[in-house]
Amino acid sequence: EMTESVLTALYGNATSLNLTCKKLKAVPTCVSTIANLSVLLLNNNSIGGLPAKLRALRHLAELNLGNNALNEVPAVLGHLESLKKLYLFSNQITAVPPDVMGGLSRLRHLSVLDNKLEEVPVELGHLTELTEINLTCNNLSWLPPQLYQCKDLTKLHVARNKLTRLPEVVQWVSYITKTLTLHFRELGHWQNSKSWTWLETSCETNMELQLHCMTRDNYSVQFHLLPLRKLYYEGNRFVRCEPMSSVQDVEVLTLKELAARFVLQEDRKQSSLVHMMLPHYPTLTALLDNCSCCAFCQKPFLGTWLECVHFINLKKDMKMKSSRTIPVRALLCSHKCFNMAGYSYYGVATR
Numbered sequence: 001e002m003t004e005s006v007l008t009a010l011y012g013n014a015t016s017l018n019l020t021c022k023k024l025k026a027v028p029t030c031v032s033t034i035a036n037l038s039v040l041l042l043n044n045n046s047i048g049g050l051p052a053k054l055r056a057l058r059h060l061a062e063l064n065l066g067n068n069a070l071n072e073v074p075a076v077l078g079h080l081e082s083l084k085k086l087y088l089f090s091n092q093i094t095a096v097p098p099d100v101m102g103g104l105s106r107l108r109h110l111s112v113l114d115n116k117l118e119e120v121p122v123e124l125g126h127l128t129e130l131t132e133i134n135l136t137c138n139n140l141s142w143l144p145p146q147l148y149q150c151k152d153l154t155k156l157h158v159a160r161n162k163l164t165r166l167p168e169v170v171q172w173v174s175y176i177t178k179t180l181t182l183h184f185r186e187l188g189h190w191q192n193s194k195s196w197t198w199l200e201t202s203c204e205t206n207m208e209l210q211l212h213c214m215t216r217d218n219y220s221v222q223f224h225l226l227p228l229r230k231l232y233y234e235g236n237r238f239v240r241c242e243p244m245s246s247v248q249d250v251e252v253l254t255l256k257e258l259a260a261r262f263v264l265q266e267d268r269k270q271s272s273l274v275h276m277m278l279p280h281y282p283t284l285t286a287l288l289d290n291c292s293c294c295a296f297c298q299k300p301f302l303g304t305w306l307e308c309v310h311f312i313n314l315k316k317d318m319k320m321k322s323s324r325t326i327p328v329r330a331l332l333c334s335h336k337c338f339n340m341a342g343y344s345y346y347g348v349a350t351r
């Protein structure tokens with residue numbers, strides 16, 4: 001049956017060949033002689049590699065190798081210069097060789113979903129025609145900042161990886177002017193306030209944000225300040241709005257905290273000596289990068305005094321269709337701010 005499809009394609013001078021689900025362990029070498037082939041579907045087989053002769057397919061624009069037995073990205077792909085769509089999902093791929101990337105300059109759509117990638121080569125940033133990258137379900141703990149060079153990127157899927165911090169992506173989110181889909185499923189500590197502020201101020205797009213299953217947190221970050229087009233937040237175990245009274249004791253701040261607050265406050269003034277001198281103290285600057293801003297008085301602080309939530313109504317506050325209420329994180333600087341009247345921040349109780 002497989003031979004039949006290949007022969008029909010060969011003698012019919014076909015432009016597409018479908019060898020899906022043919023129990024193939026290897027690609028028949030005669031496939032490389034179908035000179036006009038532009039679409040080749042090899043998904044759902046047991047293919048472990050590709051023959052070097054396949055480089056003869058000069059017009060191949062779409063190649064589907066999904067659900068096979070590849071351990072690495074086949075080197076021959078680097079010679080398929082017409083490729084626009086490459087599907088490598090559900091294999092056992094551990095690495096993407098940088099030299100393969102070099103030949104894929106016209107690639108627009110790349111799916112490496114469900115593999116074992118620990119790293120993405122920085123060369124991926126050279127593929128400037130990319131519009132969609134799917135890296136879901138891998139072991140990535142880092143993304144190359146060079147991706148900001150992919151100016152047409154509209155969808156980036158990075159869910160179910162080992163990414164724990166926002167900065168890696170935030171840096172180039174700001175360069176992208178179209179819709180960007182960020183799936184942050186199971187993203188751990190993405191509360192670094194500086195990167196979040198960056199996202200708030202630089203995100204001019206109507207982006208789509210997916211905040212699924214943030215298992216560590218029982219509230220979400222300040223998403224309501226972003227110009228979102230869509231928001232997904234399924235599978236979160238958020239705190240519920242069930243007010244109960246509690247007593248917060250006054251706390252004496254450490255000398256380090258008091259000094260940090262003074263320096264941070266001074267750093268906000270352009271004319272301050274502290275502001276001018278701070279760049280000369282990189283370790284101090286790095287330490288102060290973890291600072292936050294009080295939700296009530298807007299003053300900076302280093303150590304959080306109290307982590308609170310306030311409740312956002314999607315219909316009322318964001319003009320979305322859903323009338324659900326979502327808890328959003330807010331940090332307060334002091335006992336004084338917590339006890340001020342006229343706002344609705346709640347401390348989080350655990351039972």
Ligand SMILES: [Zn+2]
Binds near residue numbers: 332
């Ligand atoms: Zn305050």
